[in-house]
Amino acid sequence: MxxxxxxxxxxxxxxxxxxxAYKDKKTALKCEAWCRKYKSCNVEITKHAVKI
Ligand SMILES: [Zn+2]
Structure with missing residues (x-):
């Protein structure tokens, strides 16, 4: 989750x-679904990540 x-x-x-970390829950959920499925990160998603 x-x-x-x-x-x-x-x-x-x-x-x-x-x-x-993402500012947007939708993007975080997308990232998590992708990471879990492919065991890698999708650049198209992680480019929206923010530094805390
Ligand atoms: Zn992820």
Whole structure:
């Protein structure tokens, strides 16, 4: 499950598989589904990741 994290009053969603953070839950869920299925990251998804 995507983990919700609040840092400096901003909410992030963390992919449980690769630990990338996203501002958007939909993207985090997409990432997690991809990571779980293919055991790798999709650049098209991870480019939306943000640094915390
Ligand atoms: Zn991921």
């Amino acid at each position: 995507v983990e919700k994290l609040t840092e400096n009053n901003k909410t992030y969603y963390i992919c449980e598989e690769c630990s990338f």
